[in-house]
Amino acid sequence: MTKAKKKQVKTKTRAAKKTVKKRISTSSKKTSPAKNKSKSKASKKTKKTSKKVRPVSVKTKSKLQKKAKISTKESLKKEEPRYSTAEDMAKKQRDISVAEFFMKNRHLLGFDNPRKSLLTTIKEGVDNSLDACEEAGILPEVSIIIAALEEENRFRITIEDNGPGILKKQIPKIFAKLLYGSKFHRLKMSRGQQGIGISAAGMYGQLTTGKPITITSKTSGSHSAHHYELEIDAQKNEPRIILDEVIKWPVKHGTKVEIELEAKFQKGRQSVEEYLEQTAIANPHVSLQFVMPDGETNIYKRASTQLPKQTREIKPHPYGVELGILIKMLHDTNAHTLQSFLHSEFSRVSMAVAKNICEKSKLYERARPSRIARQEADNLFKAINQTKIMNPPTDCLSPIGEELLLAGLKKQIEADFFTAVTRPPAVYRGNPFQIEVGIAYGGSLKADGLARVLRFANRVPLLYQHSACAITRSVMDTGWRNYALQQSAGALPTGPLVIMVHMASVWVPFTSESKEAIAHYPEIIKETRLALQECGRKLAKFVKRKKKAAESERKKAFIQKYIPHIAIALREMLDLSDRQETTLVTQLTDVLERSRS
Amino acid sequence: MSKLTNQIKETATSVRSKIQRKSKPTLSFPLRSLSNVKYLPKKGFLELKGKKKTRTLTVATVKTFAQTLRMMSQAKTLVEDDEIMTKREAYYVSKNWGDARFDEQPESDTVIDDIEALFEINREQLGFIPEEKGGEVAGKLVVIDRDTDTGKKLLIDCTKFGSGAYSIPIYVEHLKFETKAKFVLAIETAGMFQRLVKHGYWRKANCILVSMGGVPTRACRRFIRRLSDELKIPVYSFVDCDPYGMFNIYRTLKVGSGNAAHINRYFCVPNAHFLGVTPQDIVDYKLPTHPLKEVDIKRAKDALKNDPFVQHYKPWQDAIRQLLDMGVRAEQQAFAVHDLNYVIEHYLPQKLANSKKFLP
Numbered sequence: 001m002t003k004a005k006k007k008q009v010k011t012k013t014r015a016a017k018k019t020v021k022k023r024i025s026t027s028s029k030k031t032s033p034a035k036n037k038s039k040s041k042a043s044k045k046t047k048k049t050s051k052k053v054r055p056v057s058v059k060t061k062s063k064l065q066k067k068a069k070i071s072t073k074e075s076l077k078k079e080e081p082r083y084s085t086a087e088d089m090a091k092k093q094r095d096i097s098v099a100e101f102f103m104k105n106r107h108l109l110g111f112d113n114p115r116k117s118l119l120t121t122i123k124e125g126v127d128n129s130l131d132a133c134e135e136a137g138i139l140p141e142v143s144i145i146i147a148a149l150e151e152e153n154r155f156r157i158t159i160e161d162n163g164p165g166i167l168k169k170q171i172p173k174i175f176a177k178l179l180y181g182s183k184f185h186r187l188k189m190s191r192g193q194q195g196i197g198i199s200a201a202g203m204y205g206q207l208t209t210g211k212p213i214t215i216t217s218k219t220s221g222s223h224s225a226h227h228y229e230l231e232i233d234a235q236k237n238e239p240r241i242i243l244d245e246v247i248k249w250p251v252k253h254g255t256k257v258e259i260e261l262e263a264k265f266q267k268g269r270q271s272v273e274e275y276l277e278q279t280a281i282a283n284p285h286v287s288l289q290f291v292m293p294d295g296e297t298n299i300y301k302r303a304s305t306q307l308p309k310q311t312r313e314i315k316p317h318p319y320g321v322e323l324g325i326l327i328k329m330l331h332d333t334n335a336h337t338l339q340s341f342l343h344s345e346f347s348r349v350s351m352a353v354a355k356n357i358c359e360k361s362k363l364y365e366r367a368r369p370s371r372i373a374r375q376e377a378d379n380l381f382k383a384i385n386q387t388k389i390m391n392p393p394t395d396c397l398s399p400i401g402e403e404l405l406l407a408g409l410k411k412q413i414e415a416d417f418f419t420a421v422t423r424p425p426a427v428y429r430g431n432p433f434q435i436e437v438g439i440a441y442g443g444s445l446k447a448d449g450l451a452r453v454l455r456f457a458n459r460v461p462l463l464y465q466h467s468a469c470a471i472t473r474s475v476m477d478t479g480w481r482n483y484a485l486q487q488s489a490g491a492l493p494t495g496p497l498v499i500m501v502h503m504a505s506v507w508v509p510f511t512s513e514s515k516e517a518i519a520h521y522p523e524i525i526k527e528t529r530l531a532l533q534e535c536g537r538k539l540a541k542f543v544k545r546k547k548k549a550a551e552s553e554r555k556k557a558f559i560q561k562y563i564p565h566i567a568i569a570l571r572e573m574l575d576l577s578d579r580q581e582t583t584l585v586t587q588l589t590d591v592l593e594r595s596r597s
Numbered sequence: 598m599s600k601l602t603n604q605i606k607e608t609a610t611s612v613r614s615k616i617q618r619k620s621k622p623t624l625s626f627p628l629r630s631l632s633n634v635k636y637l638p639k640k641g642f643l644e645l646k647g648k649k650k651t652r653t654l655t656v657a658t659v660k661t662f663a664q665t666l667r668m669m670s671q672a673k674t675l676v677e678d679d680e681i682m683t684k685r686e687a688y689y690v691s692k693n694w695g696d697a698r699f700d701e702q703p704e705s706d707t708v709i710d711d712i713e714a715l716f717e718i719n720r721e722q723l724g725f726i727p728e729e730k731g732g733e734v735a736g737k738l739v740v741i742d743r744d745t746d747t748g749k750k751l752l753i754d755c756t757k758f759g760s761g762a763y764s765i766p767i768y769v770e771h772l773k774f775e776t777k778a779k780f781v782l783a784i785e786t787a788g789m790f791q792r793l794v795k796h797g798y799w800r801k802a803n804c805i806l807v808s809m810g811g812v813p814t815r816a817c818r819r820f821i822r823r824l825s826d827e828l829k830i831p832v833y834s835f836v837d838c839d840p841y842g843m844f845n846i847y848r849t850l851k852v853g854s855g856n857a858a859h860i861n862r863y864f865c866v867p868n869a870h871f872l873g874v875t876p877q878d879i880v881d882y883k884l885p886t887h888p889l890k891e892v893d894i895k896r897a898k899d900a901l902k903n904d905p906f907v908q909h910y911k912p913w914q915d916a917i918r919q920l921l922d923m924g925v926r927a928e929q930q931a932f933a934v935h936d937l938n939y940v941i942e943h944y945l946p947q948k949l950a951n952s953k954k955f956l957p
Contacts (some may be wrong), residue, residue: 570612
């Protein structure tokens with residue numbers, strides 16, 4: 001709060017200036033009849049209050065003034081000052097570093113409990129590795145080792161990849177500074193988005209064990225690897241280098257991250273194992289090796305050598321821009337005219353469209369962007385939303401694709417029936433996105449109980465907060481009874497079913513920094529539902545065919561079971577011969593079989 | 598007997614020939630419900646109207662169809678060998694039938710009822726006998742039975758059971774009777790029967806006492822019917838004053854039931870009359886009462902609406918309406934409120950003096 005206020009004062013926008021002026025004038029009026037001493041006090045105080053909270057009520061103000069008088073008149077030795085003075089408060093007010101903030105609020109990043117912390121740490125590491133490999137066009141091979149240490153609930157996690165490596169000078173900042181990275185400022189589909197993850201994991205390790213994060217990285221072409229031990233200076237949010245050396249590392253290129261942390265290792269639901277299994281499903285081009293503390297090793301083999309399509313970075317779409325951002329962009333642009341600003345800074349804005357927007361907002365198209373006033377920006381913003389603009393380009397998305405979705409599912413799940421659908425790209429708030437759904441049914445899946453929903457965002461499995469997620473909502477809102485499945489009202493469908501939903505987008509709208517659930521944008525829910533329905537229709541065909549076959553099989557067995565008894569009864573009553581009895585059985589079977597179909 | 602064998606054979610043949618003609622065999626049964634009966638005042642019983650349900654052999658019915666045919670075959674054997682079998686025994690015999698066996702006795706009972714209806718005879722003629730007891734008799738009656746070993750005539754004097762009673766056998770067709778009694782008194786509860794026997798009421802009133810023990814069994818109904826037919830004496834019914842006593846017991850005794858309408862002709866007792874307890878008796882004798890239960894009200898209204906017997910007799914409709922208006926019921930033992938033997942000393946003599954006023 002205070003920090004934000006300070007910034008506003010610094011930027012000296014017109015509005016800010018105005019308010020400051022006003023306040024000074026009013027305060028001087030009020031304080032003028034007061035004595036010299038108190039005058040200086042009061043002026044100081046008003047300055048202070050302007051910094052802290054803008055609207056200070058008259059009541060509190062007068063109270064504070066009184067207090068100030070008393071404290072100056074009476075001796076300081078008295079035990080009166082139970083309340084803080086403005087000065088006292090001022091002494092305590094200082095910057096809060098992002099690192100400090102997240103150290104206190106680590107649950108926001110997914111470090112709420114030891115078990116989840118383990119998963120989050122590994123998830124951040126693996127996501128980074130896969131992003132780096134794919135961007136460099138390397139088929140990812142990642143190994144994850146969890147080693148139990150002597151102390152209880154302490155583990156060392158090692159994540160090693162065959163990625164392109166990291167340049168020496170970048171290593172400290174990437175791993176030991178929060179909110180540093182390449183992915184935040186661009187609109188490109190990638191697993192990481194914010195530049196918090198891995199450094200937060202390192203910080204968590206440092207917090208719980210006091211041990212630094214260890215990085216070894218080698219870029220292709222260099223002979224030796226850089227080996228770093230890093231700590232994060234929480235106050236400054238800057239890396240502190242403990243060890244920096246050059247070592248021999250017998251790999252061509254790659255990065256190895258080691259973190260010691262307090263954690264809890266468990267198998268089953270929401271475990272590291274589940275995360276890796278689902279990662280393997282959504283990323284059939286990835287090869288994973290997972291060594292658990294007891295030495296058990298899981299290997300998830302590559303099912304495809306086809307790397308995901310490289311995605312293009314796009315400019316923001318005008319529809320997705322908020323007023324504040326628009327003002328900032330206007331201020332920061334290099335463009336000389338408003339028209340060229342609109343054309344060059346946004347996607348899908350041609351010169352003609354830009355001109356159209358300018359006309360609608362009654363702004364001169366050759367105006368300097370940095371001279372656009374707040375009110376004018378507001379008009380511009382409204383004009384943008386009134387102008388018809390083509391949807392953003394979609395080559396920035398790299399869906400898994402129906403074929404690879406099936407390959408991924410088949411690799412990890414034993415079932416009788418698989419189907420997958422990739423929807424055409426759609427847009428929410430100016431951000432292009434694409435929904436994919438895969439369904440596995442039958443086989444060794446459990447027939448009773450609710451369907452298992454696997455959620456993915458940009459190929460990353462989401463394991464927590466399923467009930468807060470737009471994907472779960474969409475699955476529950478779909479009428480599965482239309483597709484020959486059972487479903488209680490407001491619940492997931494029941495049956496031997498795995499439903500996989502993937503959202504690919506340049507910006508996935510997570511509900512929190514720990515990236516566990518997708519926000520409920522109506523466009524996202526709608527697309528997901530359409531994809532689910534499409535898969536549902538294919539599934540229904542299969543289920544109905546299977547049910548029909550089973551039913552007909554059951555009937556046939558039923559007929560064969562009782563027909564002989566009819567023949568026996570008739571033989572007994574009519575004194576028939578065995579041959580006549582057999583003939584009756586054949587004839588009767590014939591009659592019923594014909595009627596059945 | 599051979600007529601029945603032929604009937605069974607005919608049915609079997611028709612089933613077989615349908616199969617040979619490659620069409621689905623069918624069996625048709627009369628529909629067994631009150632909606633399919635009409636009251637014949639001249640004959641005195643509820644008769645089937647002729648609505649039938651046809652069971653076609655399909656995938657859904659194949660099991661019951663097989664069971665019905667096997668049970669029919671069983672009946673044929675019983676008839677040919679002059680053997681009997683209780684319904685429970687029939688259920689156990691079916692355990693030999695492999696997949697076609699019955700899992701519970703109610704299933705086999707239904708199939709037996711079906712066959713019975715199919716041939717429109719009573720199951721006793723097919724050799725299937727019920728497990729239930731037939732009822733008890735005391736009073737001025739000599740039953741002529743046969744010794745099971747020697748086949749010699751056996752005279753059973755029903756006055757000589759002391760405080761006990763003669764038990765009605767399950768099969769009564771061969772019995773003959775001798776009596777000088779003036780009427781038969783059919784009593785709902787064993788308790789009232791005991792009181793009348795203990796005080797030798799039959800001697801005093803010169804009658805035959807029969808304890809029905811709730812709804813009379815088929816054997817009991819048939820026994821009373823034969824008594825009434827052969828001795829040409831009236832039958833008076835003494836039951837509780839509630840819809841159950843009036844319709845489930847008395848109506849069934851007199852004209853038969855909707856469910857087993859195909860056998861009513863053998864089991865009805867057209868000569869039966871309703872001595873009491875009538876709704877008017879409750880008023881006249883100041884009997885202690887209980888409020889009518891919901892099932893009672895439902896049963897009474899249903900009788901008014903659907904029962905062909907009630908619809909035929911206005912006095913019965915009036916009696917039901919009176920009962921419904923009063924909203925109460927009374928048991929036959931309620932006379933004990935005045936004196937334990939009030940019923941013997943006052944109620945029955947007073948009622949019997951006016952037998953013309955009995956409800957039909």
